[in-house]
Amino acid sequence: MRLYRLSAALMAAIGLLALPAAADTSKATPTAKELLAKSKPSEWRTPDPQNLLYMQLPQGRVVIELAPDFTPLHAANIRTLVREHYFDGLAIIRVQDNFVTQWGDPNDDDNGDKSKIKPLGSAKRTLAPEYTRAIDATLPWTALPDGDVYAPQVGFSEGFPVARDPASGREWLVHCYGMVGVARDVAPDSGNGSSLYVAIGQAPRQIDRNLAVAGRVLEGMAHLSGLPRGTGALGFYTQAGQRVPILSVKLASDLPPAQREKLQVLRTDSATFAAIIDAKRNRRDAFYTLPAGKIDLCNIDVPVRVEATASDKH
Amino acid sequence: MRLYRLSAALMAAIGLLALPAAADTSKATPTAKELLAKSKPSEWRTPDPQNLLYMQLPQGRVVIELAPDFTPLHAANIRTLVREHYFDGLAIIRVQDNFVTQWGDPNDDDNGDKSKIKPLGSAKRTLAPEYTRAIDATLPWTALPDGDVYAPQVGFSEGFPVARDPASGREWLVHCYGMVGVARDVAPDSGNGSSLYVAIGQAPRQIDRNLAVAGRVLEGMAHLSGLPRGTGALGFYTQAGQRVPILSVKLASDLPPAQREKLQVLRTDSATFAAIIDAKRNRRDAFYTLPAGKIDLCNIDVPVRVEATASDKH
Numbered sequence: 173m174r175l176y177r178l179s180a181a182l183m184a185a186i187g188l189l190a191l192p193a194a195a196d197t198s199k200a201t202p203t204a205k206e207l208l209a210k211s212k213p214s215e216w217r218t219p220d221p222q223n224l225l226y227m228q229l230p231q232g233r234v235v236i237e238l239a240p241d242f243t244p245l246h247a248a249n250i251r252t253l254v255r256e257h258y259f260d261g262l263a264i265i266r267v268q269d270n271f272v273t274q275w276g277d278p279n280d281d282d283n284g285d286k287s288k289i290k291p292l293g294s295a296k297r298t299l300a301p302e303y304t305r306a307i308d309a310t311l312p313w314t315a316l317p318d319g320d321v322y323a324p325q326v327g328f329s330e331g332f333p334v335a336r337d338p339a340s341g342r343e344w345l346v347h348c349y350g351m352v353g354v355a356r357d358v359a360p361d362s363g364n365g366s367s368l369y370v371a372i373g374q375a376p377r378q379i380d381r382n383l384a385v386a387g388r389v390l391e392g393m394a395h396l397s398g399l400p401r402g403t404g405a406l407g408f409y410t411q412a413g414q415r416v417p418i419l420s421v422k423l424a425s426d427l428p429p430a431q432r433e434k435l436q437v438l439r440t441d442s443a444t445f446a447a448i449i450d451a452k453r454n455r456r457d458a459f460y461t462l463p464a465g466k467i468d469l470c471n472i473d474v475p476v477r478v479e480a481t482a483s484d485k486h
Numbered sequence: 487m488r489l490y491r492l493s494a495a496l497m498a499a500i501g502l503l504a505l506p507a508a509a510d511t512s513k514a515t516p517t518a519k520e521l522l523a524k525s526k527p528s529e530w531r532t533p534d535p536q537n538l539l540y541m542q543l544p545q546g547r548v549v550i551e552l553a554p555d556f557t558p559l560h561a562a563n564i565r566t567l568v569r570e571h572y573f574d575g576l577a578i579i580r581v582q583d584n585f586v587t588q589w590g591d592p593n594d595d596d597n598g599d600k601s602k603i604k605p606l607g608s609a610k611r612t613l614a615p616e617y618t619r620a621i622d623a624t625l626p627w628t629a630l631p632d633g634d635v636y637a638p639q640v641g642f643s644e645g646f647p648v649a650r651d652p653a654s655g656r657e658w659l660v661h662c663y664g665m666v667g668v669a670r671d672v673a674p675d676s677g678n679g680s681s682l683y684v685a686i687g688q689a690p691r692q693i694d695r696n697l698a699v700a701g702r703v704l705e706g707m708a709h710l711s712g713l714p715r716g717t718g719a720l721g722f723y724t725q726a727g728q729r730v731p732i733l734s735v736k737l738a739s740d741l742p743p744a745q746r747e748k749l750q751v752l753r754t755d756s757a758t759f760a761a762i763i764d765a766k767r768n769r770r771d772a773f774y775t776l777p778a779g780k781i782d783l784c785n786i787d788v789p790v791r792v793e794a795t796a797s798d799k800h
Binding site: 269349350358381397400401455462463473 | 787
């Protein structure tokens with residue numbers, strides 16, 4: 173009973189279920205599910221298929237949305253690598269607990285066979301860092317009201333968590349859970365997208381502005397976060413058989429439309445997203461008796477759905 | 487090469503390796519490993535074996551330190567449950583991505599067989615909530631300098647992440663990664679320690695002060711975080727075979743001393759811990775070119791080690 177009740181309350185909290193019928197819901201904040209159910213079609217964005225990577229693992233598919241408005245050179249280089257099948261046959265090589273899952277060429281590593289390193293083809297070997305960019309006032313910006321430990325301002329832009337520093341006029345993508353970054357060598361221009369990582373624990377904010385962030389996992393995050401941790405230094409797998417093979421990475425735009433996933437992302441400049449943030453800040457229901465009254469940037473997950481069908485719209 | 491270099495730099499950052507010999511370390515902040523190597527024996531605390539739970543899973547052992555100064559009734563009830571072998575034969579029943587891994591009695595759930603619910607023995611069915619406590623000025627307190635989105639003050643006390651509200655005179659354990667909480671029913675007094683959860687993603691700060699926090703995982707966190715996520719609502723496993731069996735949970739104090747682990751926790755009121763926080767706030771080395779200058783409470787993991795042997799001391 174206890175577990176169920178916790179479940180029901182948390183389901184309500186995360187929007188999977190309505191509150192139990194018996195609960196006093198008169199003062200309850202709406203759930204994300206309730207708010208999403210009332211959203212308008214225009215509040216949802218269908219990502220550009222040129223920005224969607226489909227990474228096929230044995231466990232299933234991971235869908236990543238690139239962020240070319242923030243890291244355009246990296247998005248372009250990753251597209252080149254994908255189109256030349258660079259990632260096909262590579263692997264997840266490292267899972268470091270409470271930090272990152274990283275994938276790329278196992279031979280491009282200290283213990284790898286350097287003679288077998290996969291060539292980058294026509295992709296560039298080095299790129300300008302793109303750790304930050306000039307604040308673009310033309311991009312939509314949804315500021316959060318509760319401050320941030322690391323940055324003067326935080327909020328969302330085009331579906332991504334962003335920090336801003338008005339004093340320097342710079343903004344950057346934040347390493348929240350599920351954000352995908354570009355591994356690099358010591359040289360700041362040495363990241364080229366051939367090895368990527370995703371944040372799987374407490375947001376590693378100390379690497380913000382020290383690495384380029386390429387995008388966000390929209391679907392299949394559990395295939396990356398729920399892996400056994402590597403037992404080598406930094407979570408590297410110590411045996412080849414522990415690595416998860418990457419069957420293929422494809423761009424959605426290179427697939428026939430019928431084979432593309434019908435994913436939509438809630439617009440972060442929509443009224444529904446603002447209402448969800450407000451409800452999460454002031455959560456009050458049968459289970460939550462003391463609302464936090466605040467929310468951290470990385471405690472907000474931008475909703476993703478499968479595009480509503482005709483029947484969903486009724 | 488790139489992966490290795492990233493590895494080396496990050497190893498340095500997290501204290502597993504010194505910086506590559508070729509790097510310019512003249513302006514580098516010391517690593518945690520370097521600071522820990524210089525720590526004094528008196529800066530390490532050996533937890534009271536009455537506060538240490540050994541949870542044996544097929545994958546290995548998880549060690550949890552209870553926090554009786556913050557949640558004494560829960561610590562006492564959990565000890566009673568453990569001593570009466572309540573947890574032996576139960577299971578990990580739920581892994582919800584970016585939230586919690588939870589364990590307890592699979593039958594004490596909506597889909598369980600109520601007739602088979604394991605009795606609590608002499609443990610109490612209900613407990614006073616213990617979500618917060620009066621600030622105890624006699625406990626050591628190491629305040630962090632960079633603020634917090636959720637609480638007026640944050641810092642460490644006795645090895646645990648703690649938030650304080652001087653206005654109300656209350657303090658509470660924070661749901662950082664690896665902190666262990668007490669599942670409950672809707673009624674605030676319905677948590678009794680028979681089902682526990684651990685935070686496995688971005689710190690779910692919204693549940694602070696809404697649930698009792700019982701302690702922290704000192705060892706074996708990867709056995710809880712690196713599990714496949716449940717595919718049912720809230721991450722519940724949908725089939726019995728997916729659950730991870732709990733072979734046993736024992737109190738260290740109930741084992742002969744020779745069978746106890748020699749774990750030590752760095753004192754959070756020590757000079758070395760203060761130096762580690764400072765180094766993490768101002769990380770500068772060959773890889774990190776832009777130190778954050780700040781740190782969030784939940785980005786600090788209190789160091790744990792196996793007690794130094796005679797040879798380590800040289």
